[in-house]
Amino acid sequence: MFLQLLLSGIAFGSLYALIALAMVIIYKTSEVPNFGQGEMAMLSTFVAFMLLDTYGHSFFVSFSGALVFAAFLGVFLEFVFLRRAKDPNILSLILITLGFEMILYGVASWKWGADQRDLSFPVSDFDLVNIGPAVISYLNLATLLVTLVLMVLLFLFFRYTKVGIAMKATQQNPMAARINGIRVNRILSVTWAMSSTIGAVAGMLLAPVATLDPNLMLEPLLKGFASAVLGGMTTLVGAALGGYMLGIIENLFGGYVSLEFKSIVAFGIIVLVLCFRPSGLFAKHYVRKV
Amino acid sequence: MDMKRDYYEDIQLLDSKVLWFWFLMLIAALATFPFIAPTYYVYMANYMAINVIVTIGLNILVGYTGQISLGHAGFFAIGAYGTVMLMNLLHFPFLLALVAAALIAAFFGFILGLPALRLEGPYLAIATLGFGMAITQVIGRWELFGGRMGVEAPALSFFGIPVTTDLGRYFITATIAFVMVLGARNLMKTRVGRAFIAIRDSDIAAETMGVNLVYYKTLAFAVSAFYTGIAGGLFAFLLGFISPSTFNFILSIYFLAFVIVGGLGSIFGSVMGGIVMTWLLLELDKIQELPFIGGMLISFSENFMTVAGLPNISSIIFGLIIVLLVIFEPLGLYGFWIRTKIYWKTWPF
């Protein structure tokens, strides 16, 4: 029982971790808490569905197409809207991304209505693998593996590539980065493209488990955001760990205490953690100076 | 001192006879309007009055004190369910139930304000969001509150007089809204309001000048929640039926949109924001009935989108309004108003 709950908790947690990573990548570079992240992923997932179902393309083509769409969507939103905001404070940034959320949600509902659809997926949700006394579906296993691979890639990217290092520099001091010849605007575009793509991966992994409709990412986004906040909005590793922790805690609570209040417990934990660590578990807290 | 100043002028509501005249005209217009207008517009006016109260409540927190809340739908729900339940179960008279429910909302606001003391930006956003979600989830799972199926509002009577029409509700709702607008305006002109604004502009300076941050930040949450709770209670009777799904996350964002459109940190702006956005919200629901544009939209939907999904266009428009206003006119309608006023004062030069 415990192992089973733990295992499926980790599987769910890795989805939260992906969303949290997507949010943190943007937050670290430009201090934008992106509430539009979920709907960006939802729309990309619908694009995959459309390519697959309506136009009859192969899985590979459809999913790659959706990822490319996600990247462009991210760049578009940042370039067309966010970059126009002059001297924005945190409140206006939150509001702009909430605006994205509403726009994208509206577009998806207009285009696809509220019908629930099935995104057929090459990996089955029903065939199970035995791990000790517990079982895990192939899909969950795939989710786990994809997440791990993405995290390793992200780590290597920030560690060894020129763009990755330039991104880190921008995160730490945009002004100094600019002076040193880094094109900060381009870095922002890359950031949004990357983040949006990672979010889309999460969306496509989630859709087969849930049902595909415009509400697909509403709750996962909040959970992903909560994970990022739990781990700390400024640390990639922390955010990922936050995602796993949230998935596990939620599942254990659902299994042992109450299934009904499973989704509330996440927010209870967040509020509790934030009371003691106002910047999350793994991030440093800075106090403004006078 | 060479000049004797009248300091009451600084804080009084109307400082000239001309303004008094217009103020009385406004009251007269508000009182006669429901008798001449069709019922639908009376219903709309009730909706507007309720949203004006919420907008002011949220603005006190977001615009004046500089905190963010993505969970105001929660306070709205507490007000609505509180009023209905106090009347149904404990047989409170309407007004008492309304105020009691709003006080319960204020108490929850105070509780939420405590963790908010140490949080800012995205961290506060997620904490308040979690609060809002938790409230609706708890209500939806509690059989006493009708669970997911919701609950019907009891028959409304006001000091023994039964109120069954939109017209009757109008006089209750509009009067309460009117009083609450004036109250908020007065509050912001005096000591407590100044403390709120001071916290927004520089919390460090405010506390070294003797403003108790713990007290005033939680107070801002409580006052804001009180306003939202009152609005929620009135809302229950406007709809006649409430269910948990009404008070979702999207509603909280809509409330924020009202505040942004009206103008952060302005009571008058909030009044405009609540009115204009309610109108837009109700009109966009039947956008396909518009002449010309409606037909175009329907044929566009048939070819590229779905007709059933057409009402979702309001979500797109609301989103665009938020984004564009925040980018280009952060002061909202209030900013437009100020500029128009300046323009007319200097006209025709």
Added chain:
Amino acid sequence: MNEAFFSVENLCISFGGLMAVDHVSFSVNKGFIFSIIGPNGAGKTTIFNCISGLYKPSSGTVFFQGEDITGLKPHRIATKGIARTFQNIELFSRMTTMENLMLGRHIHMKTGVLSGATFYRRGSKAAREEIRHREHVEKIIDLLDLQSARNQFVGSLPYGTQKLVELGRALAVEPKLLLLDEPSAGMNSEEKQDLVFWIKDIQDELGITILLIEHDMKMVMDISDRVLAINFGRPIIEGVPEEVQRHPDVLKAYLGEDETIGDAA
């Protein structure tokens, strides 16, 4: 026990292992102007932040009128009668000058939510209180010649005027002890002369004791009764202005000799 009006004893505070303030002690007599000087980063503002409650000192005590006020919350310190200004202006930028000063009256007023929201005529309690305190604030506006800025949003005022509004706001608290953190920074020489005049006025006519951080040496030497020089968070010397000015370590700290750094390490 300490009989001084205001005193700091063995104040220490460290940030991540770095001693920003290291065993600083001094005491100030009532009615004096006491200046703290030292190079940038010497820990002057940190001392102010400890006194006004923004930082909690690692050790040491702050006495005010015979009472231990160490570690009290900032708003409690304000009610004890200590007000301050800031090095980098911390005004309420979207309030008018009048409102900024009225916020300074906060601790002397009583209006709460209910009475504030419901006043409706001149004679209402909240309105009466408001009028009374506006009269008080008007006197400060007259004193500092801020009439022209009275109803302007302070965010749009020139830098020198903003500094004055901050001074006015601190005065509105009616403090017994006033902490001024580089009040003349960014002012031109004419404004500085006026400022010296006003600080003297505040000391003489209002009888307020002043603790001053200032880089303008001429101003410090002109108006201070006592001066404390610090460097690297540690006190160098305390005494009358002439004495401090002549002290070799003070000269060294300001001229920046190599030995100073060697000594410190």
